[in-house]
Amino acid sequence: MQNLHYKKQNVFSLADEAQLKRIHAFGEKYKNFLNYSKTERDCVKLSIALAERAGYKPFRFGDKLTVGDKRYYNNRGKSLYLFQLGKEDIERCGIRILAAHVDSPRIDLKQAPLYEKAQTAFFKTHYYGGIKKYQWTAVPLALHGVVTLADGTLKEICVGEEEADPVFYISDLLPHLSQKQNEKKLAVGIEGEELNLWVGGMPATNGENDKARDSVKEGVLRLLNQKYGMTERDFLSAELTAVPAYKAKDVGFDGAYIAAYGHDDKVCAFPALMAQLESANTHTTLTVLADKEEIGSEGVTGMQSMLFCDILEEICLALGKNIRAVRASSACLSADVTSAYDPTFADAFEKNNAAQCSAGVALMKFTGARGKSGASDASGEFVAKITNILDGAGVVWQVSELGKVDLGGGGTVAKYIASKNIDTLDVGTPVISMHAPYELISKGDLYHTYLAFKAFYQ
Numbered sequence: 001m002q003n004l005h006y007k008k009q010n011v012f013s014l015a016d017e018a019q020l021k022r023i024h025a026f027g028e029k030y031k032n033f034l035n036y037s038k039t040e041r042d043c044v045k046l047s048i049a050l051a052e053r054a055g056y057k058p059f060r061f062g063d064k065l066t067v068g069d070k071r072y073y074n075n076r077g078k079s080l081y082l083f084q085l086g087k088e089d090i091e092r093c094g095i096r097i098l099a100a101h102v103d104s105p106r107i108d109l110k111q112a113p114l115y116e117k118a119q120t121a122f123f124k125t126h127y128y129g130g131i132k133k134y135q136w137t138a139v140p141l142a143l144h145g146v147v148t149l150a151d152g153t154l155k156e157i158c159v160g161e162e163e164a165d166p167v168f169y170i171s172d173l174l175p176h177l178s179q180k181q182n183e184k185k186l187a188v189g190i191e192g193e194e195l196n197l198w199v200g201g202m203p204a205t206n207g208e209n210d211k212a213r214d215s216v217k218e219g220v221l222r223l224l225n226q227k228y229g230m231t232e233r234d235f236l237s238a239e240l241t242a243v244p245a246y247k248a249k250d251v252g253f254d255g256a257y258i259a260a261y262g263h264d265d266k267v268c269a270f271p272a273l274m275a276q277l278e279s280a281n282t283h284t285t286l287t288v289l290a291d292k293e294e295i296g297s298e299g300v301t302g303m304q305s306m307l308f309c310d311i312l313e314e315i316c317l318a319l320g321k322n323i324r325a326v327r328a329s330s331a332c333l334s335a336d337v338t339s340a341y342d343p344t345f346a347d348a349f350e351k352n353n354a355a356q357c358s359a360g361v362a363l364m365k366f367t368g369a370r371g372k373s374g375a376s377d378a379s380g381e382f383v384a385k386i387t388n389i390l391d392g393a394g395v396v397w398q399v400s401e402l403g404k405v406d407l408g409g410g411g412t413v414a415k416y417i418a419s420k421n422i423d424t425l426d427v428g429t430p431v432i433s434m435h436a437p438y439e440l441i442s443k444g445d446l447y448h449t450y451l452a453f454k455a456f457y458q
């Protein structure tokens, strides 16, 4: 008899011995990827290296293209487009698109960051993306980014990732003296201007007996000048950010989970990249690793940039196809994370419509807040088309809504692609403690995210 009920499944209990092995093996590859892609720049660099190994070549506007071509477009080192031209007619069958983002919430430096107070050197910061500020105190932070020197040379900075490296630190008040702080609302317990990075404590003393030079700030400037050739002026145009110095680790006695910085959205970007690199050339496939999603997908490297349409147009021009027809028949999975039901904070979720850890990749028909505002809200027909593809490939999937109605909300890049007349559905991995310095995902969900993206491209 037909089963009339829908019930969530557990990916681990459905997996046989061989699949369990594949789940753990994919988790290992992912952890390694995470450790070298903490910022969008790091992630784009690593993704290009992996793409080149898979036979992808750089694309320049105006290049001739033919079926079977594998190309990537590096957008200013911060976002990446990869595509492979398939045998199918793209006017009739469209392009299959996966769009993930590779920026994550973090602590950016201000443009004039360095100052000294109480014989300590600090960096002023301005956080990037939606964070709970108190979570970023008293944890080890690494510094990543670039500085352009006066002569134009670009210096890459990465301190805090190697075992022998120092890390950086944001302080919090000791509990013994926190009576007043404890009265504050959680959101302002630590305020934006209190996220000051400890970066040095030794004065540049060398017998000069010059009070101005005999300072900790001077000591830090000298070290930076020795190591990178930079001066204080070079900070003004630098792009430096503090990210958690943690490495990705298995969680639990059984290693069912992975904790790491930046699951949002590398947990979708990595499977999307793998699906692209492994895809056969039936469909034409395009994978976007976007920047700036966490601050509204703005700017030249965000998903709202014209570049997305430019790339589509280049593909259509090269193949002699009508771009309007191609967009109308294309399909996109907006590959982004969703919140996972957390039994400790059950009050925030409506359980029937919340994604659960290890119940598979999550489909979000809509995102947004307060009456679906800001959501692209995929059509039911398109959701069914995707679930049929997933069912056909044995992918374990579930539906998801971020949390209870009117409790908050969020958005993804989906609406920026849907607005180009391309059917788009949010599909991604459920995450616990999203936007925290150390987030949690289920290894089984990661693997089924990968299976879902592979099925979509196959």
Ligand code: MN
Pocket: 101, 264, 265, 293, 336, 337
């Ligand atoms: Mn995201």
Ligand code: MN
Pocket: 264, 294, 435
């Ligand atoms: Mn996010």
